[in-house]
Amino acid sequence: MPVNSVASELREHSAYPLILVLACIFIINPPAGLFAAFLYVLTSARSHDHLFRIASWHFVAIGIFLGAVNSTKIPENDLVWYYRGYLDAGRYSYSTYIEQFGINGQGKELFFPTFNYILYQIFGPSTKAYITIVTTIYYGSIGLATSRVARTLKIHPAIAMVAMTVFAAAPNIFSLSALLLRQNIAFAIVMVVMTDRFIYGKNRYILMILAVLTHASSLFFLLIFFVPGIRQRITAKTLPVFAAITALILNYQAISALIVSAIPGDNVLTYALTRASTGTNYELNALSMTQISFNLAMLAGMFCAIYIFKPSYKNNSGVIAISNVVFITLLFVISNLEYTELSSRFNFYYLSLFPIAATIALSTVPMRIAAPVLIVSQPLLLALFVAGLYWSVWSYELKQEILYWPVFLYYL
Structure with a gap:
């Protein structure tokens, strides 16, 4: 040698x-x-x-x-x-x-x-x-x-x-x-799948299945990862794509109910979609304005770094995709504030993305x-x-x- x-x-x-x-x-x-x-x-x-x-x-x-x-x-x-x-x-x-x-x-x-x-x-x-x-x-x-x-x-x-x-x-x-032990293990798998897919270009299909078989709510992220245009920057040209994503999120219950009616059997997929098609309210407090404001500031800091202070970041489609995942997750949280259990669960997911968003923001x-x-x-x-x-x-x-x-x- x-x-x-x-x-x-x-x-x-x-x-x-x-x-x-x-x-x-x-x-x-x-x-x-x-x-x-x-x-x-x-x-x-x-x-x-x-x-x-x-x-x-x-x-x-x-x-x-x-x-x-x-x-x-x-x-x-x-x-x-x-x-x-x-x-x-x-x-x-x-x-x-x-x-x-x-x-x-x-x-x-x-x-x-x-x-x-x-x-x-x-x-x-x-x-x-x-x-x-x-x-x-x-x-x-x-x-x-x-x-x-x-x-x-x-x-x-x-x-x-x-x-x-x-x-x-x-x-x-x-x-x-x-x-939230099940949710934590599922999200740990989701983080591996996300970075492998968007940073290294590898699709970990077995891990995707394991994530859903750990906590059905992780199906939300796995679907986002394959949304057409997820790697695209938010611009005037791509606004129709993100408007369509917004429309899907706002109408996810009706869409989930429609899909469930078309899938036979009782399995983890129908279970996840059935849960998604019905709103749930447990004895949980609604997210406070302080928490919502923090969430918005977290997203704003990341987006400002990518789109204003560090223009080179926009050239990395993988990072753009991850930033879009953060954005879509927050959109889902805010659109479900009336369902305290659902918004609280996904707010925890959103906050678990904080280290990535903060790293990008602090790099400025x-x-x-x-x-x-x-x-x-x-x-x-x-x-x-x-x-x-x-x-x-x-x-x-x-x-x-x-x-x-x-x-x-x-x-x-």
Whole structure:
């Protein structure tokens, strides 16, 4: 092998010893490990490929840390049901378990109970391990999807890391991460499918099926991914396309009912379309004007970066497609405000796209200006997260202890 190739190969893997060091720091003190990784990426002059490897580790580590914190949550509400469902995997055969699992969709959304069953065979009745893995998959997939977008736009990885840290520190999102487990796993799959399709041009049909078999609401995104013109910029010429999409969204219930009437049988597709054809209102508060205003600001920041401040972004059809997915999701949320359950569920999906939108928006700020602010933001965001544990309507065994407890103590 030529000397240059050997040198290139060594540079390619040079991130791994550092990741090992960061992992050791993380095990001793998770916040310190995360901050060390961020500070290194922000200040290092190494190549973007090297820094993105460190950033990818950082995103997965965030998921592990939040999963460890979730493992200290006192089970209440939906989490009790999910834990019971998980523990049932030890009481039944696989076929019996997947057929009886669920409330509304027994025997239809089959991948999530399959996922539970596999985890139970590996970890046994440890609900702490279970919630840690589900949380890690959710946050890790969002972080890695954000990394993919940042890499394709040549955005500094520290920007993506900050966007992800803001998302991780948000108390309202974190509190739901241990309640909407099926939805979280489905959305994790959706994020992989979305970035593979739009960034790398790969269609992951098996993953698409698994997403729907985890939570039927993910069918919404999979249909959007194949909408004609989804990769097109919003211009005067493409307005008819987006007007048609808007019309479809505003009339989705009638369209779903029409399709259901034409499909025979009782299966996950008819189940999803039947749910879509009827409005649902549970005992949930309607989205506040503050939340709607935040949603609009999130979309506006992303669109301003793409269409005004960073014109080169418009040349990336994959990123345009992802920005259109964000736009259509918000349109769906706003058009269903009268249905509190539906708008709340899809608002959570929309907010889960925040790290991508924020990364694109923050990239408009020069790094020489942003760097000091980004450094200061880290302890402030950690303080916000700890405060959220005190403010939360849910109870956690640990609060300020997360600032200094090593990882292994969470599971003793």
